[in-house]
Amino acid sequence: MTVPRIRFTFWKVVFLFIMAAGVYCTFLRFFRGLGASTHLSDQFPWGLWIGFDVMCGVMLAAGGFTLATAVEIFHIERFHSIVRPTILTAFLGYLLVCAALMYDLGLPWNIWHPLIMRNPHSVMFEVAWCVMLYTTVLALEFLPIVLERFKLNRALKLMRSLMMILVILGVLLSTLHQSSLGTLYLIMPNKLHPFWWSPLLPVFFFISAIAVGLAMTIFESSMSSKYFGRELELPILRDLGRVLVVVLALYGILRFEDLYHRNVLKLVFVSSYEQRFFLLEMFLSVLIPLGLLLVPKVRESAQGLYLAAVLTLLGFVTNRLNVTITGVENAVGGRYAPKWTEVVITAMFVALGFAIFGLAAKYLPIFPVEKAEDEVLVKPRVAVSEYAVPAHASD
Amino acid sequence: MSKGILYDATLCIGCKMCEQACATENGLPYDDKIAAEDFTSAHKYTTILSKDDKFMRRLCMNCDDPACASVCPVGAMKKTALGPVTYDKSKCMGCRYCMAACPFRVPKYEWEKAIPGVRKCIMCSQRVTAGKQTACAEICPTGATKFGEREELLEEAKKRIHDNPNNYLHHIFGEEEVGGTSVLLISSMPVHLFGYPADLTDRALPMYTYQVLSRIPDFIPLFGTMLGGIYWITHRREEVAEAEAKEKELKGGAQ
Numbered sequence: 068m069t070v071p072r073i074r075f076t077f078w079k080v081v082f083l084f085i086m087a088a089g090v091y092c093t094f095l096r097f098f099r100g101l102g103a104s105t106h107l108s109d110q111f112p113w114g115l116w117i118g119f120d121v122m123c124g125v126m127l128a129a130g131g132f133t134l135a136t137a138v139e140i141f142h143i144e145r146f147h148s149i150v151r152p153t154i155l156t157a158f159l160g161y162l163l164v165c166a167a168l169m170y171d172l173g174l175p176w177n178i179w180h181p182l183i184m185r186n187p188h189s190v191m192f193e194v195a196w197c198v199m200l201y202t203t204v205l206a207l208e209f210l211p212i213v214l215e216r217f218k219l220n221r222a223l224k225l226m227r228s229l230m231m232i233l234v235i236l237g238v239l240l241s242t243l244h245q246s247s248l249g250t251l252y253l254i255m256p257n258k259l260h261p262f263w264w265s266p267l268l269p270v271f272f273f274i275s276a277i278a279v280g281l282a283m284t285i286f287e288s289s290m291s292s293k294y295f296g297r298e299l300e301l302p303i304l305r306d307l308g309r310v311l312v313v314v315l316a317l318y319g320i321l322r323f324e325d326l327y328h329r330n331v332l333k334l335v336f337v338s339s340y341e342q343r344f345f346l347l348e349m350f351l352s353v354l355i356p357l358g359l360l361l362v363p364k365v366r367e368s369a370q371g372l373y374l375a376a377v378l379t380l381l382g383f384v385t386n387r388l389n390v391t392i393t394g395v396e397n398a399v400g401g402r403y404a405p406k407w408t409e410v411v412i413t414a415m416f417v418a419l420g421f422a423i424f425g426l427a428a429k430y431l432p433i434f435p436v437e438k439a440e441d442e443v444l445v446k447p448r449v450a451v452s453e454y455a456v457p458a459h460a461s462d
Numbered sequence: 463m464s465k466g467i468l469y470d471a472t473l474c475i476g477c478k479m480c481e482q483a484c485a486t487e488n489g490l491p492y493d494d495k496i497a498a499e500d501f502t503s504a505h506k507y508t509t510i511l512s513k514d515d516k517f518m519r520r521l522c523m524n525c526d527d528p529a530c531a532s533v534c535p536v537g538a539m540k541k542t543a544l545g546p547v548t549y550d551k552s553k554c555m556g557c558r559y560c561m562a563a564c565p566f567r568v569p570k571y572e573w574e575k576a577i578p579g580v581r582k583c584i585m586c587s588q589r590v591t592a593g594k595q596t597a598c599a600e601i602c603p604t605g606a607t608k609f610g611e612r613e614e615l616l617e618e619a620k621k622r623i624h625d626n627p628n629n630y631l632h633h634i635f636g637e638e639e640v641g642g643t644s645v646l647l648i649s650s651m652p653v654h655l656f657g658y659p660a661d662l663t664d665r666a667l668p669m670y671t672y673q674v675l676s677r678i679p680d681f682i683p684l685f686g687t688m689l690g691g692i693y694w695i696t697h698r699r700e701e702v703a704e705a706e707a708k709e710k711e712l713k714g715g716a717q
Contacts, residue, residue, distance in 0.1 A: 097576070098576060099576070100573065100574055100575055100576045100578060101571075101573050101578065102573030102574040102575075103574070107571075107573065108573065109503065109504075109561070109567070109570045109571060109573075110567075112558035112561035112562050112571060113558065113562055136689075139693065140689055140692050140693050140696070141692060141696055142693075142696035142697060142699075142700065172555050172556045172557060173554070173555070173556020173557075173558065173571065173578045173579070174554060174555050174556040174577065174578070174579075175555070175556070177536075177553075177554065177555035177556070178555055180535075180536040180553060180555050181535050181536055181555075184535075184536035184537055184538075184553055185536075185537070186532075186534055186535055186536065186537040187675070188532050188668060188671075188672055188675065189532065189533050189534055189535045189559070190533065190671050190674075190675060191533060191534070191535035191557055191559045192535040192536075193675065193678070194535075195535050231693060234693075235686060235689045235690055235693065238689055239682065239685055239686055239689065242685065243678065243681075243682075250671055250674050250675070251559070251671075253670040253671045253674060254529055254532070254533060254563045254667050254668065254670050254671045255562065255563060255565075256663060256667075256670060257565050257659055257661070257662055257663065258562075258565070266670075269674055395562075398659075399567065
């Protein structure tokens with residue numbers, strides 16, 4: 068009889084360290100207030116928690132609706148095996164966004180107020196409803212995975228009959244929610260720098276969410292194959308890479324046309340604080356990934372796809388931070404950099420995201436059983452037990 | 463008819479009695495240190511700024527179509543019929559969209575409190591409702607801050623500029639800006655030198671978001687039908703393919 072030993076790997080130690088710091092910062096936030104725990108001010112009412120945790124959190128969860136649309140609506144069966152990890156990511160992403168909101172809201176216990184106090188003229192009202200409804204839909208889309216794990220076949224059958232409605236509802240809500248985060252900024256034509264303020268903001272936020280959804284799926288699959296020892300579904304990722312090229316190209320052209328028609332293009336060539344961040348964003352999000360993916364050798368290789376996906380993700384994270392922070396700095400006359408406590412809380416949510424994904428992948432049927440893979444790809448819904456908990460689940 | 467405030471910078475002597483009266487009316491502390499602060503905050507809703515011998519006052523403009531009220535998801539900010547833009551903390555959830563959206567950067571936050579709220583000049587709503595004038599206008603010894611019907615104040619501002627064209631810039635700040643504001647400013651110096659935003663649009667800001675938001679009810683049935691339709695088409699195709707395959711199989715078996 069041996070006492071079960073917990074092995075402290077490097078990442079476990081990092082995780083525990085971040086959690087401990089996170090608990091301390093949580094205490095600071097809720098007992099000392101926002102002033103003591105952030106660098107937010109009257110000049111910068113929104114900072115890292117809105118810019119990253121909420122804006123990027125929602126954006127990074129976009130793989131759920133992108134893949135659901137491809138597989139369920141457009142019926143592209145060969146993507147079926149990677150839908151579940153994206154649903155899990157989306158569900159986790161939205162849960163973490165909700166948690167982060169509790170930190171950022173000044174009076175978080177009033178978070179339910181939009182349910183009964185309505186202002187349909189407010190974009191934030193729309194955002195609040197989208198978050199609530201889509202998180203619910205994601206929970207229901209995720210539920211079959213849990214039901215399957217515990218072999219509750221009757222409930223599973225019921226859920227499956229509802230799936231089509233859920234998927235359509237989910238895509239609808241996602242479309243509204245992703246774009247509405249851009250709509251939030253339409254009311255600030257005098258505050259947000261013309262690189263980013265545009266009447267097309269909702270469209271940009273929506274298209275970039277699709278690009279990020281695809282990039283995130285490539286990233287996730289690559290990570291899963293590395294850390295869960297799964298075989299990489301390279302043919303699928305190559306398909307996704309091609310779609311990503313088209314979406315990025317569309318996005319890039321639209322951004323260009325928008326800058327041209329608003330007479331802002333000339334500012335791109337004038338050195339300024341905003342210009343540097345704008346160029347960084349455009350190179351990371353569009354130009355370099357497109358350049359990479361247009362080379363057949365890169366596009367076909369696992370490493371090339373991974374690199375392009377990571378750059379795309381970093382690029383659009385830069386975009387969201389530019390809209391929330393860089394773009395308003397000159398208008399409000401100041402610079403914002405997050406306080407260490409803000410960074411710790413954000414790091415805590417990212418770490419929780421990774422950890423919960425890892426646990427879910429270990430104990431729930433997220434990935435198809437490798438041996439049965441060929442069969443799964445051909446006929447995805449034959450049997451309830453097509454997905455199985457990996458053998459090492461009892462570790 | 464809605465009320466308003468006319469601030470005439472050429473009449474202001476910088477005595478800051480409006481600051482003091484505002485603090486008293488709102489139950490806020492006021493001393494020499496606070497008097498020296500040249501920016502508004504959660505404990506100072508109005509401030510008198512000076513450049514050489516010129517003065518300028520900052521306070522909430524109480525817009526006719528306020529961005530803060532339009533963006534508030536729970537309707538904590540409200541434009542009242544009398545003019546003031548008020549705030550109800552019991553509704554607020556602290557998202558601070560009002561602060562981000564205000565073109566004049568007026569709403570301020572109680573960052574140091576564990577249970578914080580938004581703070582700003584509400585044009586003495588409680589006094590105005592009771593038929594009184596605002597505390598700042600009542601105390602002003604020179605008439606630089608004047609309370610009254612907005613339309614009448616606008617006429618008076620025009621008259622003052624017309625009668626003394628050399629004393630004023632020929633512009634009434636707040637007449638057209640962001641669709642008009644209850645507070646009107648006239649002065650000999652451009653207001654943006656005192657931190658007011660330059661090149662403001664004359665369009666009411668809520669229109670920018672409302673023209674997108676108002677289309678959502680139309681968008682939902684269209685997009686929903688499109689998604690459902692594509693689903694229906696793509697899955698039908700598969701059904702047909704399956705049926706055909708079965709048929710072939712049967713024929714193959716018969717031969």
